[in-house]
Amino acid sequence: MKRIYTIEDACIGCHLCEVGCITEHxxxxxxxxxxxxxxxxxxxxxxxxxxxxxxxxLSTTCRHCDEPDCLRACISGxxxxxxxxxxxxDTEQCVGCWSCVMACPYGxxxxxxxxxxxxxxxxxxxxxxxxxxxxxxxxALVYKEGSxx
Amino acid sequence: MNYVIIxxxxxxxxxxxxxRGVDDKGNITxxxxxxxxxxxxxxxxxxxxxxxxxxxxxxxxxxxxxxxRVNLLLDAxxxxxxxxxxxxxxAAGDTIGYDRLLVATGGDPFVPxxxxxxxxxxxxxxxTWDDAEKLKGIAADMERVVVIGGGLIGLxxxxxxxxxxxxxxxxELADRILSAAFDRPAGRVVAKKMKANxxxxxxxxxxxxxxxxGARISGVTxxxxxxxxxxxxxVAIGVRPAAGFLKGSTVDVNRGIVVNDTxxxxxxxxxxxxxxxxxxxxxxGQKNPMPIWPDAYIQGDVAGxxxxxxxxxxxxxxxxxxxxxxxVPTISMGxxxxxxxxxxxxxxxxxxxxxxxxxxVLQDNRLVGAVLVGQVDRAGxxxxxxxxxxxxxxxxxxxxxxDFGIIHLTKEIRNTLFAPYGKVA
Numbered sequence: 001m002k003r004i005y006t007i008e009d010a011c012i013g014c015h016l017c018e019v020g021c022i023t024e025h026x027x028x029x030x031x032x033x034x035x036x037x038x039x040x041x042x043x044x045x046x047x048x049x050x051x052x053x054x055x056x057x058l059s060t061t062c063r064h065c066d067e068p069d070c071l072r073a074c075i076s077g078x079x080x081x082x083x084x085x086x087x088x089x090d091t092e093q094c095v096g097c098w099s100c101v102m103a104c105p106y107g108x109x110x111x112x113x114x115x116x117x118x119x120x121x122x123x124x125x126x127x128x129x130x131x132x133x134x135x136x137x138x139x140a141l142v143y144k145e146g147s148x149x
Numbered sequence: 150m151n152y153v154i155i156x157x158x159x160x161x162x163x164x165x166x167x168x169r170g171v172d173d174k175g176n177i178t179x180x181x182x183x184x185x186x187x188x189x190x191x192x193x194x195x196x197x198x199x200x201x202x203x204x205x206x207x208x209x210x211x212x213x214x215x216x217x218r219v220n221l222l223l224d225a226x227x228x229x230x231x232x233x234x235x236x237x238x239x240a241a242g243d244t245i246g247y248d249r250l251l252v253a254t255g256g257d258p259f260v261p262x263x264x265x266x267x268x269x270x271x272x273x274x275x276x277t278w279d280d281a282e283k284l285k286g287i288a289a290d291m292e293r294v295v296v297i298g299g300g301l302i303g304l305x306x307x308x309x310x311x312x313x314x315x316x317x318x319x320x321e322l323a324d325r326i327l328s329a330a331f332d333r334p335a336g337r338v339v340a341k342k343m344k345a346n347x348x349x350x351x352x353x354x355x356x357x358x359x360x361x362x363g364a365r366i367s368g369v370t371x372x373x374x375x376x377x378x379x380x381x382x383x384v385a386i387g388v389r390p391a392a393g394f395l396k397g398s399t400v401d402v403n404r405g406i407v408v409n410d411t412x413x414x415x416x417x418x419x420x421x422x423x424x425x426x427x428x429x430x431x432x433x434g435q436k437n438p439m440p441i442w443p444d445a446y447i448q449g450d451v452a453g454x455x456x457x458x459x460x461x462x463x464x465x466x467x468x469x470x471x472x473x474x475x476x477v478p479t480i481s482m483g484x485x486x487x488x489x490x491x492x493x494x495x496x497x498x499x500x501x502x503x504x505x506x507x508x509x510v511l512q513d514n515r516l517v518g519a520v521l522v523g524q525v526d527r528a529g530x531x532x533x534x535x536x537x538x539x540x541x542x543x544x545x546x547x548x549x550x551x552d553f554g555i556i557h558l559t560k561e562i563r564n565t566l567f568a569p570y571g572k573v574a
Contacts, residue, residue: 008563049556058563060555067450069529072163073443073471075191077208093205095195098525102471102480103443105533107554111478111526 001085002145004046004061004121004130010140011048013057018044020135024124043112045121046132046141059141061132062087062108062121070120073103078118086125091117150175152456153237153245155227156253157181158190159442160423160449162209164251167453167461169217175457177219178245180237182226182254185278186214191442193281194305198312206278227254230398232416249418249456252395252406253449256388256424256440258302265359269366271381272359275306276388284383288313293379295319295369297356299326303385304474307348310383318349318377320356320369330470330481334499335520338506339474346475351375356382390425390438403427405438410462412452420456422448431465431536432484432517439466469532471525477504480528483518483535484510493517498549509548514540516548524551 019031025042026034035041046061064087071079071087078093079100089100089109096116100109110119124130133143152168154161157179165177188206195201214221229238230252236244258274266272271291273284284291284306294310296303299321307317319326325336326343340350354371359382361367368378390405401407401415405427412420412428423445427436444466454461469482487493487510494511503523509531510518515538519531530553534541539562541548547557555563 008560047554049554051556056556058556069443069532072446072450073469075442076189076205077187077210080210095189095192095201095205096473097191097471098473098478098480098528099442099471100529101525102469102482102528103532104529105536107527107530109529 001064002123002143003064004123004133005142005144005146006059006061007140007142008058010138011057011059012138012140013048013050013054014137015048016135016137017046017059017132017141018048020131021045024127024131040114043110043119045110045119047107047110059132059136060106060108062104063106064121064123069103069105070100070109073099075099086123087120088122089118089120091115091119094118150457151246151248152177152251153247153249154179154251154253155237156251156255156423156425157183157187157221157223158253158255158423158445159187159208160253160255160445160452161251162187162213163446163449164253164422164453164456165217165219167450167455167459168457169453171454171457171459177217178222178247179214179219180222180225180227180239180245182224183277183279184224186221186223188278190276190278191305193275193278194309196278197281197285197306197309200312228394230395230400230419232399232419235418247418250420251412251449251452251456252392252400252414252419252421252425253423253445253452254391254394254425256438257391257393258384259387259389260384261386263356263359265361268364269359269361269382270364271366273381273383275302275383275385281309284310284381285313287381288315291315291381293318293377294381294383295356295377295379296383296385298385298387299323299350299352300329300385300387301327301470301472302388303383304472306383306385307343308474311346311348316347318351318379319343320351320354320371320377322353322355324353326350326352327470327472327479327481330468330485330520331479332486332508332520334497334501335479335481335485335506335508335522338501338504338522339477339479341501342475342477342504388424388440390427392421392425403436407436410451411455412448412463413455420452422452428463429465431467434465437466439468441466441468441470443469464536467532467535471528477523478525479520479522480525481518481520482528482532483516484512485518485520487518496545496549507549507551511541511545514542514545516541527554530555
């Protein structure tokens with residue numbers, strides 16, 4: 001299956017992947033509306049981590065593991081892996097227990113505190129390639145076929 | 150090949166997926182003493198408290214049993230296993246033959262013999278959907294509840310009952326709540342929050358007598374001599390592996406059913422997984438029952454794969470719990486409260502005012518345990534570091550930082566263990 005790969009050395013720490021992700025998961029899918037005018041701003045499923053004031057940065061996101069620790073820890077069955085291999089959270093079913101946050105060794109599940117639901121990368125089901133990848137100006141995020149390990 | 154699975158919770162689900170990952174054709178029969186299809190067992194407190202509806206109790210997509218071609222027998226109790234004839238015997242009298250058998254019956258709540266308990270009506274345990282239904286059923290004329298036991302089950306029961314607007318007292322024998330997962334400061338932070346929300350937490354004491362006339366409860370007397378008036382008692386002292394029906398069989402049962410690293414018992418062809426099993430501990434390798442949800446799934450997966458002839462081995466049970474009480478999230482994992490602290494390197498950060506606490510337990514520069522209260526984001530990175538036995542020396546100083554992340558690891562670790570960062574696979 002296609003997964004998102006991070007090229008750490010190419011990351012410039014611009015956070016545009018996060019902007020792309022928040023916009024894609026907003027109601028309007030418009031960045032200005034998503035950030036300023038929607039009642040609840042969606043949260044980014046990818047996270048730019050920075051060190052030394054941004055000299056080192058990288059974007060972390062879900063690996064859609066072959067054997068997802070988040071799925072195994074989920075107490076409500078909200079996390080399922082579909083036939084294509086994509087691991088998604090059904091937010092209706094999620095109870096916000098954070099077991100997935102406890103289990104994911106990549107730290108790739110976010111707590112959406114406003115909604116008390118866990119969020120994670122869904123590989124943008126409505127797009128050909130994920131919004132974070134399309135938003136990256138330096139191809140530090142690549143969407144390609146490859147195994148998990 | 151005929152696979153029979155006794156039990157229908159998370160270990161059974163892991164096993165069904167494990168079997169189907171290897172064997173597309175064999176017959177799978179699941180036998181459950183409960184009347185429900187697989188449900189999110191830890192959700193019973195949410196159901197009791199009215200946070201979720203019954204519809205959301207379903208743990209699996211609707212088409213799961215059909216898609217995996219599972220023959221499901223509900224409301225059927227297994228009373229014996231004949232490993233010579235390879236048959237399980239049901240309470241109703243009929244027998245079912247198997248080639249491979251998985252015992253995934255979970256745990257039974259333990260109710261100690263307390264004076265005055267026998268014959269009382271409103272004594273409850275809290276481990277099944279039906280337990281939650283029963284409590285909900287009498288909620289209208291329930292006023293004061295005593296919960297015996299301040300472990301995970303007791304706290305979740307208390308939370309559910311509190312949401313119904315009832316008065317609760319938790320009585321815990323240890324010096325803190327969640328003593329198996331927490332140390333004293335973490336226990337204190339959470340107990341403080343519970344007290345602030347009107348739940349009484351009594352520690353280092355226990356119920357010695359249940360008071361009342363006939364079937365009615367009027368209160369409980371504690372070992373200290375204190376008396377608490379109540380009309381309902383929930384016993385949440387713990388669970389014991391539900392392996393009683395194996396008495397008289399040749400399967401080796403210690404505290405739980407003893408299994409090897411493919412979850413096979415002492416009898417070839419019979420496997421056990423989940424709360425009923427006694428498998429290796431991640432750190433010591435010693436066999437221990439470990440009633441932990443994610444572990445039950447993993448054990449089920451390993452068992453199912455092995456039953457179908459595939460190869461997977463169990464890496465050992467690692468205790469971990471995520472529990473949020475009154476908006477204070479907590480995550481704990483591994484060794485959180487070592488008996489010999491001198492052999493460990495312990496880092497802590499504490500801010501009681503804001504309900505924040507972090508504790509990192511290291512041994513020989515390897516992470517072996519963590520307690521996070523308040524800020525729990527990215528906690529799973531710690532579970533990864535524990536499982537992979539990573540030498541944390543290069544980033545030890547950062548482990549307590551609330552924003553600890555992947556970036557604090559060395560690039561080498563990121564590119565290998567935490568791959569595929571920067572790797573073009």
